[in-house]
Amino acid sequence: MTRNYPAGPAGSRGSTGKGWKIAFGIIAVILVLFFIAELALRWFITDQIETSLRESAPESVAAQQDAEVHFGAMPVVFGLVQGKLHQINIDVPSTLTPDSNAIVGNPPATINATGFVLDSEDPSADELTLSTEVPKALVRDMLQKELGNALEESNEGRFAEYNEILTVSDVDTNPADGTFNITFSNGAFGVELRPEIVDNQLSFTAVSTQILGRNLPDFFSEAVSAALESGINDQVAGPLEFREFSVIDNGFKIVVYGHNVHLNELAV
DSSP: OOOOOOOHHHHHHHHHHHHHHHHHHHHHHHHHHHHHHHHHHHHHHHHHHHHHHHSOTTTTOSSSSOOEEESSSHHHHHHHHEEEEEEEEEEOOOOOOOSSEEEOOOOOOOEEEEEEOOOSSSSSSEEEEEEEEHHHHHHHHHHHHHHHHHHTTTTTTGGGGGGTTTOEEEEEHHHTTTEEEEEGGGTTTEEEEEEEEEETTTEEEEEEEETTTEEEHHHHHHHHHHHHHHHIIIIITTSSEEEEEEEEEEEEEEEEEEEEEEEEGOOO
């Protein structure tokens, strides 16, 4: 014996299907709006960073290209809600430009930051790593400036006899040995130094110091090392700690790191 069950209202199935279509339509619209908002935010933040870097460059120099900004996998919209971006990477182009007396501007740098706070007046990051390659010509000019300042402060001290001849002629790197040579007064005398990082601080050890084949006093190499440390700290590291200082062909690779870093305090 066959039983016949009453069929449900035909309209109920139709209304249910229509409800699902409306729900999917709303979700699709939300996703499209989210995608548009994500693209707009990425463009806006990138534009702000590029503009800030251009305006912070000295008037006498100009970057040949804009900075490149990359965001992590987490959507920027979520970071905006939280008040900080989970991750951001910025490739800053070189602004090094030969001037009449020296090289001005900054070398190229890569900034990797997490916990990046979006503040136009005071951008900051929970953690930040900055890596750059400094050409030896820039180190030469940097050292000449720092030594000149040291000489002015000690006209009657141990430097007095070198005041007229202390001109940095060249910086030559020896990657295989991890050292570099600084020559003065067209090769009349020179210093060979080896960089070291101890407790996240940069220092230089003199391998040899000679003038016309004769050894120079220890205070001379110490003064050159101190001047170089001062210049690199002021122009590259700033408030950050050293993680790497490597001698490479025609320059130096430098990596520095810091917690709770304010980007306005960075030297590069």
